[in-house]
Amino acid sequence: MREERDDVLFVCVNIGDSKEVITDYWKEGGFTMPVAVQEEDEVSKAFGVKAYPTNVLVGPDGKVLWQSVGWDESGLEHALGRTRAED
């Protein structure tokens, strides 16, 4: 993101990689965002994710604000802009 948004929690939900692989990748990339792991793809299944990467933005009320397959930065910024406008 071009703009820091500390009111948005960014969580990476991994599928299929070992904890070692994720840890190494995070170390290598200097990433700090939280990563969730899945035993049985349970989160992917709950969200019905079919392609990777998929992004789902969930609002404070628990409703889906925006979602995309792939990395659609402009769409995300637009959706985040809307969340600020509603604040």
Added chain:
Amino acid sequence: MTALALTLALLAAPAAAQEPEPPAIDPAALEVWEATVERYSAAVALAFHSSGSAALEGLPAFRVEESFRGARPASGRLDTHIVARYMDQEEESHDVFLGDGRKVYLLDLEDRTATEQGESWSQTHALSFYFFLGPAWTGDAYTVEEARALPADSEHPGWRGVSLRLLPADGPPDAMPFTLWVDAEGRAVAFGLPMFGPDEEPMRFTFSEELWRDEADPAEFAQPLPADVEVTAPMAEIEPMDDGDDVATEDDGFGPSTKVGEPAPEVTLTMLDGSELAPADLRGKTVLLNFWFYH
């Protein structure tokens, strides 16, 4: 996107009598095929394992370092069920997969452990093998729910790409996204996954790349379409896909099943460090969930 008539049909072989669910495969119990097979392609080794007899000729040679033999499940399902680790010409090793139609196990030959992947993963790889190796590999049929032509390929002007939503004949009702490229002669030259949304190039694997010969002319490795694949309309007539800046939505078939404006599923996230993020922890916050993998 308007609905399209079916333009491609993968026709089923006559359905066998109702067959039992495939037996679960225990990767730990697999018999290791002891012989190191020199100068066999992975495909040949795979075919050998799969059927015990099918010999595929004309495929390039690879050294199979080690491979497994798994029982072929007695099932009409499209299965991926073979594993081999083989060495490419740079002596880098590559692992392939075993599945039972519901799960694919990524096997780590070093410590004989298996990582389970999900069903859609299994089907994706099974489809790859289907187009790669032909229907002898697979027992299942898919119907094409929707097909969309890809923009013209600048690298290979004669190629036509089509993104398909496939419905397994007797599998789960979820549609599978799959992408296939056909050359000017109507031979399958590449397959792929529309992983990055419709506004970007889908990930593509040519059969030559799949055989780790990146420099080779893909046409050299072109495969005839399986005999039970019937092209019922010229692909050129398939409605071109928008190549504008449209964003994938749930309507494209590749998006998640969640819907904008509706409540997201309430799940507890297990974090890398073992801690948990419960729905209550997230309430009142805007959360961006990024589903990803590295492998």
